[in-house]
Each structure stands twice: as C-alpha cells, then as structure tokens.
Amino acid sequence: MAKKEKAFVKDITPMEVDFPQWYTDVIKKTDMVDYSPVKGFMVIKPYGYAIWENIQSYMDKRFKDTGHKNMYFPLLIPESLLKKEAEHVEGFAPEVAWVTHGGNEKLAERLCVRPTSETIICSMYSKWLNSYRDLPYLYNQWCSVVRWEKSTRPFLRTSEFLWQEGHTLHETEEEAQAETIQMLNIYKETAEELLAIPVITGRKSEKEKFAGAQATYTMEALMHDGKALQAGTSHNLGQHFTKAFDITFLGRNGEMQHPYHTSWGVSTRLIGGIIMVHGDNRGLVLPPRVAPTQVIIIPIAQHKEGVLDKAYELKKALGEDIRIEIDDSENNSPGWKFNEWEMKGVPIRIEIGPRDIENNQVMIFRRDTLEKQAVPMEGLKETVTKLLDDIHYNMLEKARRYRDEKTYYVENFEDFKKKQEEKPGFAKAMWCGDRACEERIKAETGATIRCIPFEQEDLGNKCHFCGKEAKHMVYVARAY
Amino acid sequence: MAKKEKAFVKDITPMEVDFPQWYTDVIKKTDMVDYSPVKGFMVIKPYGYAIWENIQSYMDKRFKDTGHKNMYFPLLIPESLLKKEAEHVEGFAPEVAWVTHGGNEKLAERLCVRPTSETIICSMYSKWLNSYRDLPYLYNQWCSVVRWEKSTRPFLRTSEFLWQEGHTLHETEEEAQAETIQMLNIYKETAEELLAIPVITGRKSEKEKFAGAQATYTMEALMHDGKALQAGTSHNLGQHFTKAFDITFLGRNGEMQHPYHTSWGVSTRLIGGIIMVHGDNRGLVLPPRVAPTQVIIIPIAQHKEGVLDKAYELKKALGEDIRIEIDDSENNSPGWKFNEWEMKGVPIRIEIGPRDIENNQVMIFRRDTLEKQAVPMEGLKETVTKLLDDIHYNMLEKARRYRDEKTYYVENFEDFKKKQEEKPGFAKAMWCGDRACEERIKAETGATIRCIPFEQEDLGNKCHFCGKEAKHMVYVARAY
Incomplete structure (x- = not known):
C-alpha cells in the first residue's frame, strides 16, 4: 500500500474541536439514526440498523452454541412485581414509563414498560421450575426496553434502546458464577473479534453494580475523547431474586431450595462504541465484520x-x-x-x-x-x-495502541485530577474499596471507578485517592 | 410406508369434543406459550419462539430480496400524531395502552404504546423525503405491538404480539398498488411454501379494511373447526396518510406532490394458524420447514x-x-x-x-x-x-383438501345459516356490496365477509343474502 490520499471533509466538525458535535454530525450525515417526535427516543435508520442485525446474528449464534434458547416475555410489568426485589425497585422505579390506561379504561394496577425483565421473568420461572433435573435454565430475549432518561444521545443513552437480556438459573453458586463469566467472555470476544474494540473486563464496585445483583461484571472500552464506555454487563444475581420471587426446586438431596441466577445484556449502545472508537474526521470507519457494506x-x-x-x-x-x-x-x-x-x-x-x-x-x-x-x-x-x-486486525491493534496511550498511572488524587484534565483516559490506581472514597472521586472529578479488572497490577498498598489501605487495583475514568 | 400406529394421547381434549380446549391443551402441553401475570399478554416459550424465528428468517430474506431494508421506530407515539388521520384514530384509539408518566413525572402529552406504526413512521417520512429520486421508500420493522383486547387467546388474539410491519412510499399510484400485491403474494408463498397452509387471497370489504386504508388485501386460511383466520394483510393506503402528515416530494414535473403509500404485516398469529390447520388429537403436527426440530x-x-x-x-x-x-x-x-x-x-x-x-x-x-x-x-x-x-407437500395438499371439503355454495340466506350451523366453513356467495347487508349477515350469524377473492366465480347476478343486484363473489365465514 502506498500513496496517501488528501483528507477532504465537508460538514463534519473535527473531533478535536468539539467531540460531541463530531459524533452528532457523523451519525446524522451517515444516516444511521434520527431524532423522533418523542424526546429521548431515536429512530434507527437502515444504515444503523444493519449494523445491529450483524451484531445480533453473530451473538445469537454464540448464545445458541452455548446452549441458550430465545423466548419472549411481555413488554408490560405490573408495579407489584417490580417492587418485589427491594434494591431493584429502588434502582429502576425512578426511570420507568407507566401505563395507566388500557383503551378507555383506567387500570386497577399501573404497568411499567420493561426497563429490564428480571421481575417478569422470575415470576414465570417460579411457576415453571420443579426439579434439579430442569436446570440449568438458559434463556435469552431480544427486545427493546425503556428507561426514562433526562439527558440522551443516540445509541449511547436513549429512553428506548434495543438489546438482548439473558436470564439463567442454576443448581449451584459455582455454576451461576461460571455462566456469568462465560457470557462476559462472549461479550469480550464480540467486542474484539466482531467490532475490533479492545475492552478491559472486571467487576463493578458495590456502588456501580446492577440494582439487585450480588456482583456485576463489565467490559469497558475507551473512546477517542478519553471517556470510557460500559459496553456490556453480566450479573451474578445470587439468590436475591429467586428468594424474592420464591423460585424453588427439589434438589438432589430431596430438599426444596432456591436456584442461583444470572442476567447479562448488551445493547445498541455498542454502535455508539464503534463510532467513537474507530471514527475519524472524515466520518465513520466501520469494522469489516459488521459493516453493512464491506x-x-x-x-x-x-x-x-x-x-x-x-x-x-x-x-x-x-x-x-x-x-x-x-x-x-x-x-x-x-x-x-x-x-x-x-x-x-x-x-x-x-x-x-x-x-x-x-x-x-x-x-x-x-x-x-x-x-x-x-x-x-x-x-x-x-x-x-x-x-x-487485515483491516479488522489493524483496527483492533490501532484501537488498542490508542487506548494504551491514554492509560496511565497516578501518584495521588491531585495527580489524578491533573492528568484527567490534561489527558483524559483510563487511570490505573489502587483503591481502598470504601464507598465514601468512591463518591468523593465522582463528586470532585466526575470520574467513576469503571471496574476492578481481572488482571490486577500491584501498584502499592495505599489507596491513591485517600491514602488508606488499598484493597483493589482499579480503572478510573469519566464515562458515557 | 406401511403399518399404522395406534393413536395414544393423554391429557389432550379431542378436538371434536371441544375445539377451543383442544387448542389450549396443545399449546400448553407442548410448551409453546404460557399466560403471563398481565391479563391478555403471553409469554412465548422456546418451542413457540423457535417457530417464529424460522418464519422471521424466511420472510426477512424475501423482504430483502425484493429491496426492503429494516429500521426501528420508537415504541411510544404521541397522542397528537395518532390523531392526525381521522379514520385511523377512530379505529385504534379505543384499543391502545396509554403511558401517562415517565419516571416520577406526569407527561405533558399522553403517549400510546404503538398498536401499529403508520403515524410515527409518516411523521419521520415527512421529514426525510425530498425528491422523486429518493423513491421508492421500501422499509420494514420487526417489533411488538400492543392492542388492548377484551378477550384473548394465545397467538390468535393477544394484547401484545410480535409482527413485522412494512411501510413503503411510491411515486405513483400504480407502483403502490403493485407493491401491495407483491407483498400479499410473498405472504401467500410464505403460508404455502413455508407453513403448508393454503390460503385464499382477495380484497377486504370497506367495513373490514384497515383503519385509514384505501384498500386492504388479505390472505384467509381455514382452521380445523371451520372458522377462518385472517393470516396476513397488505394495505394500499393511497394518499390518506401522506396528505394527513404532509409528506411531499418534488416530482419529475417540478411540482410538489404527495407520494402513494402501503403497509403490510403478519404476526405471531401465524403460529396459531399452524396449530389449527395441521394439529390432530395427538397434538401438534409441524410443517417441516418451520419445525424447530425436524x-x-x-x-x-x-x-x-x-x-x-x-x-x-x-x-x-x-x-x-x-x-x-x-x-x-x-x-x-x-x-x-x-x-x-x-x-x-x-x-x-x-x-x-x-x-x-x-x-x-x-x-x-x-x-x-x-x-x-x-x-x-x-x-x-x-x-x-x-x-x-414430501411431508411438506403432503401436509399442504391435505390441508387444501380439507379446506375444499369445508367450502360450499349457498342458495340463499336461510341456506347459508343452516349450512354454517351444520358444517362451518367457507361459504361462497354473491354479495350486493352494501354495508347494511354485510352488517345483517354478521348480526344474524356471527359470520363476516372474509374477502372478495381475486379468483371470482360467477354464481349469478343476485346477492345471496338480500336478493339485490350482486356486485362481487365473496367468501363468508365465522373467523378468529
């Protein structure tokens, strides 16, 4: 390969000038998406939707190859079900859309448009499950969900988005944990092998975990502007929901017991990630394996x-x-x-x-x-x-180099603040594990602990933010 | 092929004894579907959903081969949009679910959960379309829709169902009509070539057409109990919506004009059709091309x-x-x-x-x-x-013979009533075309004019129901 062509772009704001405007220009001018008459809801146009179809087709095969089957659960969830798991309702109730009337009649009980389906699915699982012989339950659903967001941006955060949500039940805690990690690994492979997006995988802090989860695992990618994107999550839900929804089965020991539970999801947000990891001032640069036109x-x-x-x-x-x-x-x-x-x-x-x-x-x-x-x-x-x-692997490597260049160590909180301003990206640091410390980081810098990575590095025994004894090495960044 | 096996069934009510109970037994015992905690909403279980996936995969390819692309439009539609086309709102408003609150706030304007997407799609098309060069618009959407039904039965009539809805715009009336018929033909081929269900195609009466359509075309199948099932419809919407939503384009003659419009859909109802056309007293008989396990x-x-x-x-x-x-x-x-x-x-x-x-x-x-x-x-x-x-074609032929055996001519209204009681099925008759006559048929027998078939037979010049001058040969039956 030889001669480089001269760059020529019309109407796309350079990303160095205004990154959010660059993003908006790109998605609009490439006809991926449009704003709808309902605030915060997007229309996904053919060029954007075809990317989603390619993602679906790859992931659906991966899910089926690992024994999962698809189902479809109702769009609307009774308020009483949403309320059954205490942390869950606290997390989601403030952001759900409520249906109060059907036809011309007021409903006896409000129904929420699903923000996620743990509650309705658990109510069905409790009806279906009998014996350890029925386990594991390995099911997935492709659908749209609604979360009433105050501030939205197409693909990245919208009041409605498309996603898949897997919901599994297992006989033992170990099996549930293995499933949680298996699905996170499939997500990581999707990001890297399909989308050419390198990701960091690890566990979320208690503060950042899913409402109702025992542990949330995440993959985090870094965008061109140095902000992180949570690109997919996999939750070990323990017995939180299976107890709240009284899901039981007859165990091998002849006793009734609660199964262990996982859920995991990725969404059309991945398309936002593709744009912000690979795009340049000429517009989109699509990874070949998902490009609608290769x-x-x-x-x-x-x-x-x-x-x-x-x-x-x-x-x-x-x-x-x-x-x-x-x-x-x-x-x-x-x-x-x-x-x-x-x-x-x-x-x-x-x-x-x-x-x-x-x-x-x-x-x-x-x-x-x-x-x-x-x-x-x-x-x-x-x-x-x-x-x-070649293009796929070149894009993956380029994105990895770029991310690594924007990943750095910090000396202390002041150093972190300074570096976040000068060179936004992933800070690697030790953290004490305290919620108060985590909240202070966010309050003072807007950054959050993205994850406690599986690949821990030993960066000392003191928390870089508060000086107390360190518990984990973490990645910290501002995020979408 | 030789030796016949002895029939043996447990727990399925014979269809001759109680057809609705047979249907319910079959869908429950074969684990296709379950009732959800929300009245009228169903859970589609893996064995039912896999059939839908096979239908989707076949149809999606047919749509793409004929130049259509997929998009995704918002789930929620502002009340003001739904009201823009007068007949449409009259038809749908009584059966929509209304979202009145988002998070903790009351919305300034109610939003309905889409019962069908003509209105929101037209509001976007009016923003996008510029010139005849942009036409035709050939788009489709796979999604779920909600219609608040009083009386429901899984797959056949539920308050939420899965479907595809195509929405196209054309430069001329002829092109829109050709598209309407092309898609109906694809539906017919899907029914016959994929599902082994023979169908009658034709036009709906004015009374039975889609709310807002200029003409609705339908495919009608006959179930084991002699009732008809409307299995898919394709609408020529003329300029009704494009005028109401002020969709215009610069024509070849340099003048602004309204495009011509179609929409067409089939739904998970097809699965109900498969069950009721092919099933027997042992349970399901699945057509090989959609069977999850062949x-x-x-x-x-x-x-x-x-x-x-x-x-x-x-x-x-x-x-x-x-x-x-x-x-x-x-x-x-x-x-x-x-x-x-x-x-x-x-x-x-x-x-x-x-x-x-x-x-x-x-x-x-x-x-x-x-x-x-x-x-x-x-x-x-x-x-x-x-x-x-062989099994596919044998099932198709068997269903065709069965339908033909249940299809008959009538002498007059009394004869029709008698035959509908004795031998429910498709009555072929002449009809005057008057709405009053049509309403009387329904009021006195519960049967409706299923369609004015493309293949007209000359059965005389008098309406078999009222004796007036006949306009069309029609199929009449009770229906799901």
Whole structure:
C-alpha cells in the first residue's frame, strides 16, 4: 500500500474541536439514526440498523452454541412485581414509563414498560421450575426496553434502546458464577473479534453494580475523547431474586431450595462504541465484520463501454460471501462518491475504469489507513477477503495502541485530577474499596471507578485517592 | 410406508369434543406459550419462539430480496400524531395502552404504546423525503405491538404480539398498488411454501379494511373447526396518510406532490394458524420447514453397547443441514418419548436399536401420516431430506383438501345459516356490496365477509343474502 490520499471533509466538525458535535454530525450525515417526535427516543435508520442485525446474528449464534434458547416475555410489568426485589425497585422505579390506561379504561394496577425483565421473568420461572433435573435454565430475549432518561444521545443513552437480556438459573453458586463469566467472555470476544474494540473486563464496585445483583461484571472500552464506555454487563444475581420471587426446586438431596441466577445484556449502545472508537474526521470507519457494506465498487467513466459491465461482473464474482455494492448513480461524480462512502466508513473501495480494465487491474482504497493501490484482477476475491481480515486486525491493534496511550498511572488524587484534565483516559490506581472514597472521586472529578479488572497490577498498598489501605487495583475514568 | 400406529394421547381434549380446549391443551402441553401475570399478554416459550424465528428468517430474506431494508421506530407515539388521520384514530384509539408518566413525572402529552406504526413512521417520512429520486421508500420493522383486547387467546388474539410491519412510499399510484400485491403474494408463498397452509387471497370489504386504508388485501386460511383466520394483510393506503402528515416530494414535473403509500404485516398469529390447520388429537403436527426440530432420534435399548454411539453418529451425519436432536434421557422409556415427540409435532422420528444396527437400517416414523417403516442406513441423508419435502407437500395438499371439503355454495340466506350451523366453513356467495347487508349477515350469524377473492366465480347476478343486484363473489365465514 502506498500513496496517501488528501483528507477532504465537508460538514463534519473535527473531533478535536468539539467531540460531541463530531459524533452528532457523523451519525446524522451517515444516516444511521434520527431524532423522533418523542424526546429521548431515536429512530434507527437502515444504515444503523444493519449494523445491529450483524451484531445480533453473530451473538445469537454464540448464545445458541452455548446452549441458550430465545423466548419472549411481555413488554408490560405490573408495579407489584417490580417492587418485589427491594434494591431493584429502588434502582429502576425512578426511570420507568407507566401505563395507566388500557383503551378507555383506567387500570386497577399501573404497568411499567420493561426497563429490564428480571421481575417478569422470575415470576414465570417460579411457576415453571420443579426439579434439579430442569436446570440449568438458559434463556435469552431480544427486545427493546425503556428507561426514562433526562439527558440522551443516540445509541449511547436513549429512553428506548434495543438489546438482548439473558436470564439463567442454576443448581449451584459455582455454576451461576461460571455462566456469568462465560457470557462476559462472549461479550469480550464480540467486542474484539466482531467490532475490533479492545475492552478491559472486571467487576463493578458495590456502588456501580446492577440494582439487585450480588456482583456485576463489565467490559469497558475507551473512546477517542478519553471517556470510557460500559459496553456490556453480566450479573451474578445470587439468590436475591429467586428468594424474592420464591423460585424453588427439589434438589438432589430431596430438599426444596432456591436456584442461583444470572442476567447479562448488551445493547445498541455498542454502535455508539464503534463510532467513537474507530471514527475519524472524515466520518465513520466501520469494522469489516459488521459493516453493512464491506466493499463499494465505484465505476470510473461509467459511460464508457464495458465499464459498468465489468463492475457488475466483479460484484457477481465477489458478492457471494462479501457484502458488496456498486454506486452507479449518474448524478454524482466519482469524487463525490469517494467522499460519501468514506464518510459512511465502508472498509474497502474498489475503483474500476477503462484504464484499469485495459491493465487487468482495479484500484483498491482501504478506509482504515487511507491507502490506495493497484491490484490485479486475477485472484481479486482472495485479495479482498484477506484484506478485510487485515483491516479488522489493524483496527483492533490501532484501537488498542490508542487506548494504551491514554492509560496511565497516578501518584495521588491531585495527580489524578491533573492528568484527567490534561489527558483524559483510563487511570490505573489502587483503591481502598470504601464507598465514601468512591463518591468523593465522582463528586470532585466526575470520574467513576469503571471496574476492578481481572488482571490486577500491584501498584502499592495505599489507596491513591485517600491514602488508606488499598484493597483493589482499579480503572478510573469519566464515562458515557 | 406401511403399518399404522395406534393413536395414544393423554391429557389432550379431542378436538371434536371441544375445539377451543383442544387448542389450549396443545399449546400448553407442548410448551409453546404460557399466560403471563398481565391479563391478555403471553409469554412465548422456546418451542413457540423457535417457530417464529424460522418464519422471521424466511420472510426477512424475501423482504430483502425484493429491496426492503429494516429500521426501528420508537415504541411510544404521541397522542397528537395518532390523531392526525381521522379514520385511523377512530379505529385504534379505543384499543391502545396509554403511558401517562415517565419516571416520577406526569407527561405533558399522553403517549400510546404503538398498536401499529403508520403515524410515527409518516411523521419521520415527512421529514426525510425530498425528491422523486429518493423513491421508492421500501422499509420494514420487526417489533411488538400492543392492542388492548377484551378477550384473548394465545397467538390468535393477544394484547401484545410480535409482527413485522412494512411501510413503503411510491411515486405513483400504480407502483403502490403493485407493491401491495407483491407483498400479499410473498405472504401467500410464505403460508404455502413455508407453513403448508393454503390460503385464499382477495380484497377486504370497506367495513373490514384497515383503519385509514384505501384498500386492504388479505390472505384467509381455514382452521380445523371451520372458522377462518385472517393470516396476513397488505394495505394500499393511497394518499390518506401522506396528505394527513404532509409528506411531499418534488416530482419529475417540478411540482410538489404527495407520494402513494402501503403497509403490510403478519404476526405471531401465524403460529396459531399452524396449530389449527395441521394439529390432530395427538397434538401438534409441524410443517417441516418451520419445525424447530425436524428429526428426533430415539435410541432403543440405549444402554446396549454401540446404540448411543450410532445415534450420535447419525446425528452428526444428518445434522449439517437438518435440525436434528437426540432424546437420550434416561428417565423415560422409548414409548414415553414417542408420545412426547409426536405431541410436539416433530415431522420425522428415527428409531435406532441393536437390531436396527445389526440390519444396517433405522425405523422412520412420519408424523403427518403416522406411518412407520424400515429404511436402510445407506443414503439416509438423501432419504430424510426428500421425506421432509414430501411431508411438506403432503401436509399442504391435505390441508387444501380439507379446506375444499369445508367450502360450499349457498342458495340463499336461510341456506347459508343452516349450512354454517351444520358444517362451518367457507361459504361462497354473491354479495350486493352494501354495508347494511354485510352488517345483517354478521348480526344474524356471527359470520363476516372474509374477502372478495381475486379468483371470482360467477354464481349469478343476485346477492345471496338480500336478493339485490350482486356486485362481487365473496367468501363468508365465522373467523378468529
């Protein structure tokens, strides 16, 4: 790969100037999403939705390969059910939408639009479960949920979003813990192998865990602006809900007991992560494995004899296993098309014109490195297939380098504050484990403890924030 | 195929005794669905949901092959939007669920949970559409909708159901009409080629059309009890909504104009249709192309050496393109398993025991005809693949014969009433086209005009119900 092309962008605010505006420009100009008439609710347009479909298709297969099946539970949950688990209702009640009328009648009991489905699912599990022979319960649901958010941003935080929520029951605590970690690992592999997003995995602090969980595990990614994104969570719910909902089974020992419980979810938020990890000032840079269009063919001098024919021939030859399109619109010049499809983040552009045909070659431009070079027509399918893989791993490595550059150690609280201002990113530090200390970090800096990573580093025996005895090494950052 | 097996069923009410109870027994005992804590809302369990996934996967491909893309629009619709198209709000307002509070705050405007999405989608289309060059708009959405029903039955009529809704815009009336019919034809092919359900297609009367449509087209199937099921509809919406929502585009003639509009949908109701068209007194009979499990292998004397190994070897050999499972549970006898999987409607059962292995054969039982015969191990994959196809077409033909037997001509209104009592089914008759006559039919018999079929038969020039001049030949039946 050789010649670099000159950057040219219209109408996208550079990310160095105003990162939130850059994000808004990108999602709007690439036609991924739009604001709806209901505040905080988004419309996911075809170019955004197709990414979600690719994520779904990959994850659904992973879930099924690990023995999970899909179900569908009701959208509406009676208030009395939501209230059964004390911490859970405290966490979610302030942000649910309430249905009070059905048709022309006032309901005897309010129903909330599901913010998550633990309660309704547990009420059914308590009806179904009989014996240890029925376990494990390994179920998942793809649906939308509603959480009444005050301040929203498409994909990252919206009052409605699409997600999957897994809900499993197990005979023993060990099995539940193993499931919780298995699903977190599948999330991590999805992030890295599908989305080319490197993630840190670990446990949430007590303060940051899911409402009603015994322990929440998370994967955290770092965005271009140095803010963290919680990209997926997996909860070991212990027996909190199974006791509250009186879910019991006849154990091997002949006694009735409560099963152990997990839940885990990722959402359309991942799309926001893709944009903010890989995007640049030209627009989107899509990881090849989820890109709705992996290859765009742009005919040059398309009115000349043979050009369009050759372009369609190429599409046919490549199209069986590769998501490929031709832009043969007559109203726009090739230059305009180059910009348009670069903005849309298509991983590979193939240019083909009369001279290329003569030379039995095409020009290939890769979006991740902005490099362009001539490639022989012969063996093109192999070249493109391999290049898509190369682009994936290059993007993953680039994102990892970028994250590592923005990850640093701190001396003490003052040093942390200074570095967060100068160079936002992941701070690695020791922490005492106290909630008061954690709350002070947030109050004074806006940053939160993102996770207690599985890969602990020994950075001393004192909490870097309060000086007390340290319990864990943690990642701290401002977050979406 | 030879020897017929003796029928043996426990706990399923025979359909001749009580058809609604038969239906309820079947869906409960086969674990397809359960009632939720919210009246009228169902939980779709894995065995039911897997059928929906197979329907989705087939239809989604058909939609995409005809140029449609998926989007996602908000779940909640402001009351003011719902009210913009007069007939539409009149039709839907009485059956919507209203969200009045978000978090702890009362909303300034009530939001309804979408009963269908024409209004919110049109509000977005009016923002997006500019020029004839943008047309056609070919979009679809997979989601759940809520309609507050007084009397419900799982799959057939529930307050929440899963569906797809297509929403398209076109430059001309002809194109919109062509789209409406194209999608109805895809529905018909889905019914026949995927679900083995024969359907009558035609137009709905003015009284029965969708609230806000110019014309509604439908496919109608006949259930075992002689009642009709509206299994999918496709609406030509003309300019009703595009005018109400002020959707305009710059036409080829340089003038602003309103596009033509269609919408079309099928739902989880199709699963109810599968049950009631194909089921028998042993339980489900699933069409092979949507059956979650197409082949169940039951080892005989599974503790004997080599039996389980051979069963797993078979599964592996067949499993790549066939949805296949082994029931090797130790707690149940082969006889119990036979009954269980027959009840669950699995199209093919393979029995394999020591004697079969010795003879290099397996026993194959087909659910549709209840026939069993020995089949050589050699070439088993081809045998099974072909048999699955045979079963599909046999089920389709059987359902067609059954429907035709329950389809009849009538002499006059009295004759119609008599025949509807004696032999419920599709009555073919001439109709005057008057709403008053249609309402009288419904008031006196509970039957409705299901459709004005595309395939008109000339049955005279007098309305069979009121004696006035006839306009159309129609199908009349009681319906779900």
